[in-house]
Amino acid sequence: MNQSKILLIDGMSFLFRAFYASAWSGGYRQTSDGIYTNAVYGFTKMMLDYADLVRPTHLVVGWDVASRESLVRSQWYDGYKSNRQAPPEELVPQFDLVKEVTEAFAVPNLGCPGFEGDDILGTLSEQLSSEGHQIVIATGDYDSLQLVSEQVSVKILKNGGKHEHYTPQSLLAVRGIVPEQVVDVKALMGDTSDCIPGCPGIGEKTATKLITEHGNLDSLYGNLTACTPKMRSKLEEHRDQVYLSQKLATIIRDVPIEYTLEAARWEYDSAVVKEKFEQLEFGRSLVTRVG
Known part of the structure; x- marks a missing residue:
């Protein structure tokens, strides 16, 4: 199998960051029909930004798909994430809408009941790096630094569109640990x-x-x-x-997920993507980025 460069995106990290970045400035973007799209728009821009930066051959988005109460970790410890508040009502409809956008790009949305996005990315990075592929994880969660290896690097999202890039060497240099x-x-x-x-x-x-x-x-x-x-x-x-x-x-690295690497190839039909962009009234700045 030829070595590939695979970008794994933490869907919730991207979506929440996109939502609050625009909401903070009062930018609750909506379509003419009143559909909220600010988080989806920001997510899409970020996904394209990281695809341009990493230049992957393949791209996958991992998602949380369970309520806090049904998480595996909540069974181990009842207090796990018990401080989490319900998401803003403007964001809730965008959970499904963002997956329509990634599907338009032919990007797989992977999740598994009871597990979190970190576990999905951990499982994928473990399996794919063992096959010799180069993995880049983009997330806002420092827990993902436990996944760093010679084959796996992690980009931690920061404000202003910046990120911290971690390899085993930079993790030791910056944080003093392996x-x-x-x-x-x-x-x-x-x-x-x-x-x-x-x-x-x-x-x-x-x-x-x-x-x-x-x-x-x-x-x-x-x-x-x-x-x-x-x-x-x-x-x-x-x-x-x-x-x-x-x-x-500890990120779980053996989540029972089904996928094929071929289905994650970073290739998309520009016409399909543009049609979805037009439906969501994304405007010219994004449309011009997809050909």
Whole structure:
């Protein structure tokens, strides 16, 4: 099999970022029929931007397809993502609409009940990189840094259309850790955005120091005598919670999804895409980008 360059997009990261970027400036773009399209428009522009940047041979979008209550991780920990608010009513209809746009580009939309977009991208990157393909993941979630390898790079979305590009070398240079340590750092520091508890009183700096000194979480717990009495007591008291956090933060890489690489080839019929753009009244700036 010839080596391909595959761009994997975190659909929810793109869609939410596109929505709030335009909503912040009051740009609730609508069609003449009153259909909200601001998130879809921004998503489409971002997808084209990253396709131009990466120049992939193939492109796939991974999606969350379940409510919080039905997530696999919510079965492990009832508090997982319990702080999430319902999406704005202007955004809700755009969840389906954006998939109509990606389908017009002949881009596969992949998801699986109970799993999150990260798990979809993790599964794809694991399978496809093992076949020798080069993978580029575009997402807003730093958890994806655990997927970085010599075959897999990650672009973390930032404001203003910018991003941070991570390889094993840049991850070590910027954050001082290797991909295998990303989850263990998160296990200790927790994550308030996802309600992952971690160990109370341990922040990112301390978590990173502990993991880089000991190598991994198991080695840390196997050598607690090297810690200060206060730190040892804290880690012992919250051991179960820390290991639960490790489980919650670990991207699942064996989600049962069906796809073919050929169906993900980044080739599209300009006429089909333009017809969808016209239907959504996207305007000339995007239309001219698709030929």
